[in-house]
Amino acid sequence: MRFVSHFFATTYISATRSKTLLPVSASLRLLSSAVFATSIPLPMAASEESLRLALTEKQAAVDAQADAVRNLKARSGTPQAEIEAAVDALNNLKLEAGAAARRLQAALSSNGGSAAGSREAFRQAVVNTLERRLFYIPSFKIYRGVAGLYDYGPPGCAVKSNVLAFWRQHFVLEENMLEVDCPCVTPEIVLKASGHVDKFTDLMVKDEKTGMCYRADHLLKDFCKEKLEKDLTLSSEKVTEFKHVIAVLDDLSAEQLGAKLKEYGITAPDTKNPLSDPYPFNLMFQTSIGPSGLSPGFMRPETAQGIFVNFKDLYYYNGKKLPFAAAQIGQAFRNEISPRQGLLRVREFTLAEIEHFVDPDDKSHPKFSDVAELEFLMFPRGEQLAGKSASPMILGKAVSKGIVNNETLGYFIGRVYLFLTHLGIDKDRLRFRQHLPNEMAHYAADCWDAEIECSYGWIECVGIADRSAYDLQAHSEKSGIPLIAHEIFSEAREVEKLVIVPSKKELGLEFKGDQKMVVEALEAMNEKEAMDMKTTLESKGEVDFHVCTLGKTVSIKKNMISIGLEKKKEHQRVFTPSVIEPSFGIGRIIYCLFEHSFYTRPSKAEDEQLNVFSFPPLVAPxxxxxxxxxxxxxxxxxxxxxxxxxxxxxxxxxxxxxxxxxxxxxxxxxxxxxxxxxxxxxxxxxxxxxxxxxxxxxxxxxxxxxxxxxxxxxxxxxxxxxxxxxxxxxxxxxxxxxx
Amino acid sequence: MRFVSHFFATTYISATRSKTLLPVSASLRLLSSAVFATSIPLPMAASEESLRLALTEKQAAVDAQADAVRNLKARSGTPQAEIEAAVDALNNLKLEAGAAARRLQAALSSNGGSAAGSREAFRQAVVNTLERRLFYIPSFKIYRGVAGLYDYGPPGCAVKSNVLAFWRQHFVLEENMLEVDCPCVTPEIVLKASGHVDKFTDLMVKDEKTGMCYRADHLLKDFCKEKLEKDLTLSSEKVTEFKHVIAVLDDLSAEQLGAKLKEYGITAPDTKNPLSDPYPFNLMFQTSIGPSGLSPGFMRPETAQGIFVNFKDLYYYNGKKLPFAAAQIGQAFRNEISPRQGLLRVREFTLAEIEHFVDPDDKSHPKFSDVAELEFLMFPRGEQLAGKSASPMILGKAVSKGIVNNETLGYFIGRVYLFLTHLGIDKDRLRFRQHLPNEMAHYAADCWDAEIECSYGWIECVGIADRSAYDLQAHSEKSGIPLIAHEIFSEAREVEKLVIVPSKKELGLEFKGDQKMVVEALEAMNEKEAMDMKTTLESKGEVDFHVCTLGKTVSIKKNMISIGLEKKKEHQRVFTPSVIEPSFGIGRIIYCLFEHSFYTRPSKAEDEQLNVFSFPPLVAPxxxxxxxxxxxxxxxxxxxxxxxxxxxxxxxxxxxxxxxxxxxxxxxxxxxxxxxxxxxxxxxxxxxxxxxxxxxxxxxxxxxxxxxxxxxxxxxxxxxxxxxxxxxxxxxxxxxxxx
Missing domain, CATH: 3.40.50.800 (Anticodon-binding domain)
Structure with a gap:
C-alpha cells in the first residue's frame, strides 16, 4: 500500500510508521495538517504547572477553613472572637485563592489569551483595510457569499500578478525550467493513481438532527483549547491529557476521534445536538466529464500530477538529460468541510509548483554554492523533538552536516528564502521547519516547510519535499507507460548478474504438480537469498525453502538448482528519477505579506492612525x-x-x-x-x-x-x-x- | 423572459425575434454558435447551379439515347450501321455526361473538396510541428487523454504567458482597468440569475443501443454537407434544401431538429443504430460546494459574472465615476458533448474579459480619435445579408455612419484590431463581423466578432458586445442589491412629474367593493394615458376606462379624479449602466497565431522542407x-x-x-x-x-x-x-x- 503526501493538503501517514513518536492509528488514512498543531506532545510550562498547583492548594485550604468555620459555628459555646478570627482567616485564604486564580489566568492569557487578543486586533486592522480597499472581496458577496471563496479586487489582483511574475523570473527563467499549463478538470484514473481518490480525505461529523457538517478534529481541538484556557480547576493530569490530544490530533483514527468526542460529551457547536461518528469525506470537487455521466472527473487538488503524467515528453524535450525541472502555476481546489482562517484556508487557490527531476544517485546541484552562505532560521527535526525553537543556521553547513538531506533540496530551500524575503517577507518571521518522521510519507527522503509567522501563528506557505521516485512509479504502474530515465555509459560497464537455473527435471520428480510454484519461487529470490542458499547447499547439500504460494516449506537439494554470478556488459543504467518538489501556496504567501507589510502611524494632526502597506516596488499594486x-x-x-x-x-x-x-x-x-x-x-x-x-x-x-x-x-x-x-x-x- | 448572450458560448435566441430573417423556433432556447455556420441561407452559386443542370441534361440525353439504342436493337431488320451509329452517339453522350460530372465535382471541390484537402494538409503540418515540439500536448496522454483537454507544453506555455502579459499591458494598464480575480467554482444562484442554469445548453441525441452521445446539429450538418459534396445527382431543389438547413441550423428547435433527423434517416455515425429524440444538455460542469451535498455549484462558463456581481464595490472603488472598466483573466469551462476542431473547441480554456461600464445616455469615448483613422476589414450586417464579403472600412466612418452603434464599441474594435495585429495575426485574414439580428440577444445594442481565418474557416476569437443593462439588472433582481449608478447634477434640475389623485369618496360611492381595483388601475396610468384622460374629461365630462383586474370597462367622471403635472426639483439621476464587453478566447487566438506564423522553406541542401514559426519577439516563447x-x-x-x-x-x-x-x-x-x-x-x-x-x-x-x-x-x-x-x-x- 502506498501513499502520497502533498503540500497544502495533507499529511498522508506512512504505512511503515512504527518507529515514530506517536501512536499509529488503526486505520491508515490521510489526515489534514492542521496549521497550528505541532506533533510533539507539549510538556506543561513550569510556571503554569506551579501556578495550577498553588491554586489547587489555596483552594483546598479555603475548603478546609470553611469546614473549620462551620464546625466552630455548630459547636455550642464557641467564643464569638474565635469564630470571627476563623472567618477572617477564611476570608484571607479566599483572597489568596483569588489572587492565585488571577495569576494562573494571566499566565494562560500570555500563552493565548491577551496576546491572542492583541494578535486578533492587529489582524482585524489588517483585514479591515484589505476589505475596505478591495484587496480582496468575499466572492459572490451580493448573494451572501460562499465560505472559503474570495476574489482578489484590483490592488490584490495586481499584487498577485506581481508575485507570480517575480516567481516566473526567479525560478522558471533563472533556472530554465520547463513551464507547462494543464487543465483543472482531471479524469478519475489520474487521481486514483496518485492516491487522492482513496485518501484525500478529512474526518467529518454531522449534527444528527440538522445535518450540519463539522471537521471532527476541529471540534475536539476547540474543546481541549477551551478547557485549557478557561477551566482553572483542571487537574494537572487533565491538563497533560488535553495537551496530548491537541498534539496527536493529526494521528487519530476515525475510531479514536469518535471515542474522544464521546468521552468528552462533545455536541454540535450551534445546536448542542448529538453528533454522528466521524467518517472520511473526500476533499476533491467531483464532476462528470462529457455528457454520458460515465466519466467521473475531479477539479485537481494540486497542479503536480499534470507534470508527472507528462514526464516522458518533457524528458525527451530536454534532450533526455537530467536533472531538469518543470513548473506550473494554476488553480487548485479543495472542498473544505468548514473553511476557517479567512484567506489562509480556502476552497480554491493558486499553486505554483516545481517538480525537479534528478538522478537518485546524484542529488548534487551545480549552483549550490550560490546559496551556501545564506544564513536564516532553520528548525530541524532534532530541535523540535528537544522542545527547542528555530535558530539561525548557515545553509551550506546544514547540508554538509546532513541536516538537510541533499544539495538539491538545500539549493531550493535557499532559493525559496531569497524569493520570500525579496517579496517583503520579514526574515525574522520566516523559518524552515523540517517534517517530523510522522508527518512525512514513508517514501519521502526529506521535507522542509517554509513557515511564515502571522497572527494565526506559523503558517506553512511553501513545502519543499524530496518525494523520491514515488509519483513517477505510481503513474508508470497505473498507465503501463514507463516513466524512466537512462544514463548512457560512455563505455560499457561490466556488472555481475545473478543467474538462477532451477533444474526442472529434478524438481519435477520431487514436487510433481507443485513444481511450477517452486520454480517460480526460486527464480524470484533476490541476490542475498540466492547466495545464502548457494552457501548452505555447498556446505550441507540441502536447504529449507519457504514457498509462499504453496504456504509450506520444502527441502531443496543441491542437484535441483544452479546458482551463480555472471559477468555482463551494460551500456546504460535505467532508473526512475527522484523528484524534488517546491510547492508554493501563493494566496498564503500574499496574506502573510499583507500582515508583514502593514503598519500604522499618526496623522499630521495626530488625531488618527493612518494605515500603511510598506510593499517593496516589486510587489506594490x-x-x-x-x-x-x-x-x-x-x-x-x-x-x-x-x-x-x-x-x-x-x-x-x-x-x-x-x-x-x-x-x-x-x-x-x-x-x-x-x-x-x-x-x-x-x-x-x-x-x-x-x-x-x-x-x-x-x-x-x-x-x-x-x-x-x-x-x-x-x-x-x-x-x-x-x-x-x-x-x-x-x-x-x-x-x-x-x- | 430574458436571455443572455455570451462569447464562446453560445447564441441565446431572443424572445422577440419575429422580425428576423429566419423561422422562430417553437421552443425558445440557447443554441451553440457553430463556428462555420453563417446564418444566411446561401443561394446556390451560379456556376454550380448551371453545372448541376448541365449534368442532369446530359444524363437525360444518355438515358434517352440508351432507350433509342435498345429500340433499334429490338426492331428486327435495323441496319447494323444504324445501330452502330446510335451506339457511337450513346458513347459520346456518356463521355459528355462524365465530363459534366467531373466539372461539377471540381466546382464542388474548390468550395470544399480539394481546397479543403490542402487546408487539411497545411493544418496537419502545423499541428504535427506543434505536437512534436510540445507547444501543446493532449492532456493525460499516458492515460489515452480526454477529448477537449490540452496542456500547453513549454513553448506553448511561454507563448500564452507572453500573450497574456501583452493583453494586460495593452488593455488593463493602458486603460487603467480594474483587474479582478474570481474563483472558478460558482454557486448555482449566480448562474441562475445570469440564465446559464436554464439555457446554457446544446441539443444532444443518444445512440439508443450504446448510449453514445452526439450533438444533434452536428449530425444534421454533416449529413447535409456530405450530400452536397458527394451526391452529384442531387436535384436543385434538394441542393437548396440542404444549404438552407445548414444555414438555419442554429435556429432549429429540438422538435425541428428531431424531425429533420428522422426525415433524412440519420443514424448514429459509429454504429448505425437509431438515435433518441434531441434534448437539451447543460454545458456546465456541475459539482457540489461543501460536504452537505445541498449546495450545487458549477465551474464558471465565463469570467464575466464575477465582475458583474462585484459592480457595486468596483463602482465605489472608482470614486463612483463612470465610465470605468473591470477586467479578468481566468479559466472557463464547457462540458462539450463531443469536442471537435482540436484546440478551437475545448472543455477548459482561458478567457480574458473586459466589462466596460458606461452611462447609457453617453457612449462617447474620449480616446476614440486615437483609433478613428484605422482601416481594416469590416463585415457589417447589410453586406452579409446582401451576400457580399468583408471589405476595408475606416473605423471613424463606420461609427459616424451608424454602422457601429457607438464610439465606445468602436474604440474597443480598434483596440482589439491593434492587439491582434501586434501579436502577429495577419490583418488580411482578420475581419470584424457584425452579428445578424437573429444572432444577438434582444437586449443587445450591437455586437461585433473579431474573426480570424484559419484552416477551419473564419473563427470567432473575440466578441465585442454592447450588452446594455441586462447583466446588472438580472443580478439586481435576483440578489435584491441595486447595481446602479448615480449622476449627481451640478445644480438641481426642474422636472415635471405626473400627479394622479383619485377621489376615493366619489369612487367608493360609484364602485363600492370594486373601488380598490379602480383606484389602483387609475394610479397605474402612464403619462400619456393620464393626459389623454384629462383632455377627455375636460371636454366630455366622462370617459370609458378599462380595469384589467376587474376585466371590465367602467365610466369615470370628472369629479372622481384629479390629474395634473407638477414641477419638482431633482438632484441626481439614477440608472443602470450599460456594459460593453470585449471577450477574448485566448486559446483560439493563440491557435490562429500558430497557423498565421507557420511557413516552410527548403533546407540548404534542398533535400527537405524546414518548418518556421515567424513569431514577433513579443510573443516568441x-x-x-x-x-x-x-x-x-x-x-x-x-x-x-x-x-x-x-x-x-x-x-x-x-x-x-x-x-x-x-x-x-x-x-x-x-x-x-x-x-x-x-x-x-x-x-x-x-x-x-x-x-x-x-x-x-x-x-x-x-x-x-x-x-x-x-x-x-x-x-x-x-x-x-x-x-x-x-x-x-x-x-x-x-x-x-x-x-
Whole structure:
C-alpha cells in the first residue's frame, strides 16, 4: 500500500510508521495538517504547572477553613472572637485563592489569551483595510457569499500578478525550467493513481438532527483549547491529557476521534445536538466529464500530477538529460468541510509548483554554492523533538552536516528564502521547519516547510519535499507507460548478474504438480537469498525453502538448482528519477505579506492612525500616484504628460485629481501601498515622495518617468535618487503642501 | 423572459425575434454558435447551379439515347450501321455526361473538396510541428487523454504567458482597468440569475443501443454537407434544401431538429443504430460546494459574472465615476458533448474579459480619435445579408455612419484590431463581423466578432458586445442589491412629474367593493394615458376606462379624479449602466497565431522542407538561442557569460551546446519560433542571426544582451541593428558556418 503526501493538503501517514513518536492509528488514512498543531506532545510550562498547583492548594485550604468555620459555628459555646478570627482567616485564604486564580489566568492569557487578543486586533486592522480597499472581496458577496471563496479586487489582483511574475523570473527563467499549463478538470484514473481518490480525505461529523457538517478534529481541538484556557480547576493530569490530544490530533483514527468526542460529551457547536461518528469525506470537487455521466472527473487538488503524467515528453524535450525541472502555476481546489482562517484556508487557490527531476544517485546541484552562505532560521527535526525553537543556521553547513538531506533540496530551500524575503517577507518571521518522521510519507527522503509567522501563528506557505521516485512509479504502474530515465555509459560497464537455473527435471520428480510454484519461487529470490542458499547447499547439500504460494516449506537439494554470478556488459543504467518538489501556496504567501507589510502611524494632526502597506516596488499594486498639488488646469496638463510617459515606460500608476488635501491624498495611496507619489506643483519640475520615509526629491518633468523606471526595475534605489537629486525633508514639504 | 448572450458560448435566441430573417423556433432556447455556420441561407452559386443542370441534361440525353439504342436493337431488320451509329452517339453522350460530372465535382471541390484537402494538409503540418515540439500536448496522454483537454507544453506555455502579459499591458494598464480575480467554482444562484442554469445548453441525441452521445446539429450538418459534396445527382431543389438547413441550423428547435433527423434517416455515425429524440444538455460542469451535498455549484462558463456581481464595490472603488472598466483573466469551462476542431473547441480554456461600464445616455469615448483613422476589414450586417464579403472600412466612418452603434464599441474594435495585429495575426485574414439580428440577444445594442481565418474557416476569437443593462439588472433582481449608478447634477434640475389623485369618496360611492381595483388601475396610468384622460374629461365630462383586474370597462367622471403635472426639483439621476464587453478566447487566438506564423522553406541542401514559426519577439516563447559554433571550451565559456547577461536582462533564452551542425541547430530553433540566434565564433564578438531573413550582424560580447533587450523591448528594430552593426549576408555566413 502506498501513499502520497502533498503540500497544502495533507499529511498522508506512512504505512511503515512504527518507529515514530506517536501512536499509529488503526486505520491508515490521510489526515489534514492542521496549521497550528505541532506533533510533539507539549510538556506543561513550569510556571503554569506551579501556578495550577498553588491554586489547587489555596483552594483546598479555603475548603478546609470553611469546614473549620462551620464546625466552630455548630459547636455550642464557641467564643464569638474565635469564630470571627476563623472567618477572617477564611476570608484571607479566599483572597489568596483569588489572587492565585488571577495569576494562573494571566499566565494562560500570555500563552493565548491577551496576546491572542492583541494578535486578533492587529489582524482585524489588517483585514479591515484589505476589505475596505478591495484587496480582496468575499466572492459572490451580493448573494451572501460562499465560505472559503474570495476574489482578489484590483490592488490584490495586481499584487498577485506581481508575485507570480517575480516567481516566473526567479525560478522558471533563472533556472530554465520547463513551464507547462494543464487543465483543472482531471479524469478519475489520474487521481486514483496518485492516491487522492482513496485518501484525500478529512474526518467529518454531522449534527444528527440538522445535518450540519463539522471537521471532527476541529471540534475536539476547540474543546481541549477551551478547557485549557478557561477551566482553572483542571487537574494537572487533565491538563497533560488535553495537551496530548491537541498534539496527536493529526494521528487519530476515525475510531479514536469518535471515542474522544464521546468521552468528552462533545455536541454540535450551534445546536448542542448529538453528533454522528466521524467518517472520511473526500476533499476533491467531483464532476462528470462529457455528457454520458460515465466519466467521473475531479477539479485537481494540486497542479503536480499534470507534470508527472507528462514526464516522458518533457524528458525527451530536454534532450533526455537530467536533472531538469518543470513548473506550473494554476488553480487548485479543495472542498473544505468548514473553511476557517479567512484567506489562509480556502476552497480554491493558486499553486505554483516545481517538480525537479534528478538522478537518485546524484542529488548534487551545480549552483549550490550560490546559496551556501545564506544564513536564516532553520528548525530541524532534532530541535523540535528537544522542545527547542528555530535558530539561525548557515545553509551550506546544514547540508554538509546532513541536516538537510541533499544539495538539491538545500539549493531550493535557499532559493525559496531569497524569493520570500525579496517579496517583503520579514526574515525574522520566516523559518524552515523540517517534517517530523510522522508527518512525512514513508517514501519521502526529506521535507522542509517554509513557515511564515502571522497572527494565526506559523503558517506553512511553501513545502519543499524530496518525494523520491514515488509519483513517477505510481503513474508508470497505473498507465503501463514507463516513466524512466537512462544514463548512457560512455563505455560499457561490466556488472555481475545473478543467474538462477532451477533444474526442472529434478524438481519435477520431487514436487510433481507443485513444481511450477517452486520454480517460480526460486527464480524470484533476490541476490542475498540466492547466495545464502548457494552457501548452505555447498556446505550441507540441502536447504529449507519457504514457498509462499504453496504456504509450506520444502527441502531443496543441491542437484535441483544452479546458482551463480555472471559477468555482463551494460551500456546504460535505467532508473526512475527522484523528484524534488517546491510547492508554493501563493494566496498564503500574499496574506502573510499583507500582515508583514502593514503598519500604522499618526496623522499630521495626530488625531488618527493612518494605515500603511510598506510593499517593496516589486510587489506594490500600483507603482506611483500622480497628484496635481491644486486643481488648476496647468497642473492637470503636466499630470497628463507624466501619466503618458509612465504608461509608455510600462509603470502602473493612478492619477488623483480630486480636490482633497494633499495629505489626505498621500494617506489614501499609502493605505494601498503605493511606494511613490509624484506631486505636480510647477510646470517644469515635480516632487517625488517616498511612502515610508516621506522623503521628497525634486526632479524635472522629463526625468520623472525615467527615475521611476530605474527604481522599479531595481537598477537604482531610492537612496541613490536622494543622493542624485535635490531633497527637502518630508516634514518641511508636507507642512508646505498641507492645506 | 430574458436571455443572455455570451462569447464562446453560445447564441441565446431572443424572445422577440419575429422580425428576423429566419423561422422562430417553437421552443425558445440557447443554441451553440457553430463556428462555420453563417446564418444566411446561401443561394446556390451560379456556376454550380448551371453545372448541376448541365449534368442532369446530359444524363437525360444518355438515358434517352440508351432507350433509342435498345429500340433499334429490338426492331428486327435495323441496319447494323444504324445501330452502330446510335451506339457511337450513346458513347459520346456518356463521355459528355462524365465530363459534366467531373466539372461539377471540381466546382464542388474548390468550395470544399480539394481546397479543403490542402487546408487539411497545411493544418496537419502545423499541428504535427506543434505536437512534436510540445507547444501543446493532449492532456493525460499516458492515460489515452480526454477529448477537449490540452496542456500547453513549454513553448506553448511561454507563448500564452507572453500573450497574456501583452493583453494586460495593452488593455488593463493602458486603460487603467480594474483587474479582478474570481474563483472558478460558482454557486448555482449566480448562474441562475445570469440564465446559464436554464439555457446554457446544446441539443444532444443518444445512440439508443450504446448510449453514445452526439450533438444533434452536428449530425444534421454533416449529413447535409456530405450530400452536397458527394451526391452529384442531387436535384436543385434538394441542393437548396440542404444549404438552407445548414444555414438555419442554429435556429432549429429540438422538435425541428428531431424531425429533420428522422426525415433524412440519420443514424448514429459509429454504429448505425437509431438515435433518441434531441434534448437539451447543460454545458456546465456541475459539482457540489461543501460536504452537505445541498449546495450545487458549477465551474464558471465565463469570467464575466464575477465582475458583474462585484459592480457595486468596483463602482465605489472608482470614486463612483463612470465610465470605468473591470477586467479578468481566468479559466472557463464547457462540458462539450463531443469536442471537435482540436484546440478551437475545448472543455477548459482561458478567457480574458473586459466589462466596460458606461452611462447609457453617453457612449462617447474620449480616446476614440486615437483609433478613428484605422482601416481594416469590416463585415457589417447589410453586406452579409446582401451576400457580399468583408471589405476595408475606416473605423471613424463606420461609427459616424451608424454602422457601429457607438464610439465606445468602436474604440474597443480598434483596440482589439491593434492587439491582434501586434501579436502577429495577419490583418488580411482578420475581419470584424457584425452579428445578424437573429444572432444577438434582444437586449443587445450591437455586437461585433473579431474573426480570424484559419484552416477551419473564419473563427470567432473575440466578441465585442454592447450588452446594455441586462447583466446588472438580472443580478439586481435576483440578489435584491441595486447595481446602479448615480449622476449627481451640478445644480438641481426642474422636472415635471405626473400627479394622479383619485377621489376615493366619489369612487367608493360609484364602485363600492370594486373601488380598490379602480383606484389602483387609475394610479397605474402612464403619462400619456393620464393626459389623454384629462383632455377627455375636460371636454366630455366622462370617459370609458378599462380595469384589467376587474376585466371590465367602467365610466369615470370628472369629479372622481384629479390629474395634473407638477414641477419638482431633482438632484441626481439614477440608472443602470450599460456594459460593453470585449471577450477574448485566448486559446483560439493563440491557435490562429500558430497557423498565421507557420511557413516552410527548403533546407540548404534542398533535400527537405524546414518548418518556421515567424513569431514577433513579443510573443516568441524564447527570445534567443546561444550556440557555440563548435564544441570547444573557450566558446562554451563565452556562451555562459552571454547567457548570464541575458538572464540579468530578463531575456528568456536557451543554450544549445550539442555537437550538431550549426545549420541543424538553427533549424531546430526556427521550428519553435526563436527570433534570434547568438552564435559564439570568437572570444571577443559574436554574430546575431535573425530567423526569417537569416541576416547576420556582428556585435561585441558586451553589447549582445543590450542589443537583444533593445529589440525585444521594442525600442529598436532588427532593421535598426542591421544599420548600426556590420553585417554579412545570411547565405555567405551560413556557407561559412555550415559543416
Amino acid at each position: 500600483i507603482k506611483c500616484t500622480v497628484l496635481p498639488l491644486v486643481k488648476i488646469q496647468k497642473f492637470d496638463d503636466v499630470a497628463k504628460v507624466i501619466a503618458k510617459s509612465l504608461t509608455a515606460a510600462g509603470i502602473s500608476h493612478i492619477m488623483d485629481t480630486t480636490g482633497t488635501s494633499i495629505g489626505k491624498r498621500y494617506a489614501r495611496t499609502d493605505e494601498i501601498g503605493v511606494p511613490f507619489a509624484i506631486t505636480v506643483d510647477s510646470t517644469t519640475s515635480i516632487t517625488i515622495r517616498e511612502r515610508d520615509s516621506k522623503q521628497q526629491i525634486r526632479v524635472s518633468i522629463d526625468e520623472a518617468a525615467l527615475v521611476m523606471k530605474e527604481i522599479i526595475d531595481g537598477q537604482s534605489t531610492w537612496g541613490d535618487m536622494v543622493w542624485r537629486y535635490p531633497t527637502h525633508s518630508a516634514t518641511h514639504a508636507e507642512d508646505e503642501l498641507m492645506e | 524564447i527570445k534567443c538561442t546561444v550556440l557555440p559554433l563548435v564544441k570547444i571550451q573557450k566558446f562554451d565559456d563565452v556562451a555562459k557569460v552571454i547567457a548570464k547577461s541575458l538572464t540579468a536582462a530578463g531575456i528568456s533564452h536557451i543554450m544549445d551546446t550539442t555537437g550538431t551542425s550549426i545549420g541543424k541547430r538553427y533549424a531546430r530553433t526556427d521550428e519553435i519560433g526563436v527570433p534570434f540566434a547568438i552564435t559564439v565564433d570568437s572570444t571577443t564578438s559574436i554574430t546575431i542571426r535573425e530567423r526569417d531573413s537569416k541576416q547576420q550582424i556582428r556585435v561585441s560580447i558586451d553589447e549582445a544582451a543590450l542589443v537583444m533587450k533593445e529589440i525585444i523591448d521594442g525600442q529598436s528594430t532588427w532593421g535598426d541593428m542591421v544599420w548600426r552593426y556590420p553585417t554579412h549576408s545570411a547565405t555567405h555566413a551560413e556557407d561559412e558556418l555550415m559543416e
